[in-house]
Amino acid sequence: MARLMDLGMDRLRNLLLEMGQLSQQTVVTAIEAYHVGKNHQDVNRWSNKLKQLDDQVSELSIELIARFQPVASDLRYIKACMEISYGFYRYGRYAHDIMEVLDTFGDLTKCDHAVVESASGTTKQMIELSVEAFAKKDVELAKKITGMDDYVDDAYRDYISKLMKSKHVDLRCALSQTLILRYLERIADHAVYIGRSVIFIVKGEEPAFEERS
């Protein structure tokens, strides 16, 4: 039997599913564009749309809380949705930032994209897992995301330490790659947060935080 609140809850879920698809698409497009070397107009547009959607999610969540005084799993779901929506918005924002790098640094085709390629590959997987984990409320998928975070973190750190040890550095390549890796690392972090929020929805408590080794 449908409750009064279910109409709003369904709308909330649909907003988030839309954001998930859109943010995934935005990041993938941005990374592609970087590798190809050509800026993509849509990324900017999509990033703005994601901001709007995040605002809508915020408003809808507050409205549901004020009107229906939800408790238990409903309340946890709304709280998690607000967090996850922010995560999807950040995906879009970082994608936009990646495009900015292209704009700022111009032609980067001569740089060695190997590190970025592998890091971005993992990041793209993490994004996909996060979107799916939310859609299916799947705890196992969410847990997988956490495991992949270290790879991206390490890629970023290793690149910087290698950079500090090298003698000859092409400033353009070094700076742009550092920034891109940084953005990828942040996207990966948000994917982890989204995974934790999914676990919160299902289990009612966040998993214990593991110290970074």
Next chain:
Amino acid sequence: MSSYAIRRFKDRLFFFLGIACIVLAVLPLGSILLEVIVKGLPTLSLKFLMSVPGPGGKNIGGIGPAIQGSLILIGLTCLIGIPLGVLSGIYLAEYGDAPYARVMRTLNDVLTEFPSIVVGLTVFLVVVLKVSGSLGLGFSPLSGAIALSFILIPIVARTAEEAIKLVPNALREASMALGVRKWRTTISIVLSVAKAGLVTGILLAVARVAGETAPLLLTVLGNTHFFEGFNEPIAALPLQIYQDALAPDPGIQARAWGAALVLILVVLSLNIVVRLATRGRMGSSVRK
């Protein structure tokens, strides 16, 4: 004729039919009252109310002893009957689900319908007669009061039970929840809330009892003198009326009419006095 007009006509018809029935019901009462007032008023005078009955003819005297006797009898009856009746009512209301109580209630109902002459006869045999196995009080106010109590108690018990049952259970619960004992709850809370109903019930019973003649015939006998003692026969208004109405002397018959009027006035004033005395106490005037 439209259906609306038909309905309106029916409406009016029933309304007037109702009024006609009320008039029909009140008519006998009204005519009695009228008759009594018309016939009795001329005989009334202060002297009439205070002197002893005379032999007849020019000297019919008065109904002083009868008035005094009735008042004494009513007083004694109330003294005996009201406590017993109210306590019985309390028992039936508060503990009335036990099988023993149900039997009592049925017997009580039977007693209210009991022919009063039979009551009189019973009391005559058990209380009046001076033989072994009986109380042997003879014709006396006490015997009369006992007989009248037999009539008063069942009525008071039944109306008291109803009045007490009408007290909302929430009040009993509130009192019990404070840690007040059950008997204290009944006396202090329940009875004071049921007061109005109790008083009505008692008044009804007293009015009934004031006019009873048959039991008095066999227990009190009547007297032409004022109160002579708790062991002697005593006069009473109903008895006076009964005896005087059958007399051949028209003067004495007039005395009967006067006595009838006085009896009605006694009952009426009793009603008014008690109503005035218990009005204005905090009833259940619930706000909102």
Next chain:
Amino acid sequence: MNVEKEEATSMTEQGGEQARTEEFMTNMAESMDGAPKLRTVDLVAFFGKNEALHGINLAIRPNKVTAIIGPSGCGKSTFIRCLNRMHELTPGAKATGQVLLDGENIYAPKTDPVLIRRRIGMVFQKPNPFPTMDIYDNVAAGLKLTGMKKGKNLDDVVKNSLQQASLWDEVKDDLHKPGTSISGGQQQRLCIARTIAMRPEVILMDEPCSALDPIATSKVEELMVQLKGTYTVVVVTHNMQQAARVADYTAFFYLGKLIETGPTASLFENPKEELTERYLTGRFG
């Protein structure tokens, strides 16, 4: 909200620490509460042959508000009426098991239920001040009818009780008006004052706000939270938001059984039982 989050090194790092702190505080609170004020042991209640409560084991902590929630007919009113031996006043009703008040069983054979009721008071759903008494007499009723004589002492108790019930200022000039001449919300506070006058240790409330408008309700709710400083309060309510607002601990009953109990915040955020979850989210009546 969004800008601040960006600054944090890791949102979840902070989240984890907060969770650990919360758990620590709850455990501290539970152990500080000490021995339970009231505890039921296998409490079973009957209406004739009909078993209405099936073996309830629940502890009520002292100086806290405990709320009993559940759908209609789940036995919450029956339960609370067993706590001050009012249940047995219904013809044919009885209870078995134990109810321990400070460790002593109030259902022990030689115990006088009347004395228990002077230690455990009760406020009912519909305000029921005595209609033939004025406000002063209403508050004093319990004392007068259990033997306390009139006098200065009585005046003090009446004033103090009305103050504790947040009613003194509203009625102090009208103490001789009939108890039923004040509004519904005030009548209910009068009933609370009447209960307090007996200096009980526990105050039971059976849906005390059901018959009141929202403003009167919120006054009584504030009163409940105030009273827990002096008394132990147990409230039955069919309004779970009310339980969420006022109670420190909440117990969920269903069909005569105690399904789940715990600190209110955790019960409402993360119930452990499926039934509790369904009731709280409105997925059954």
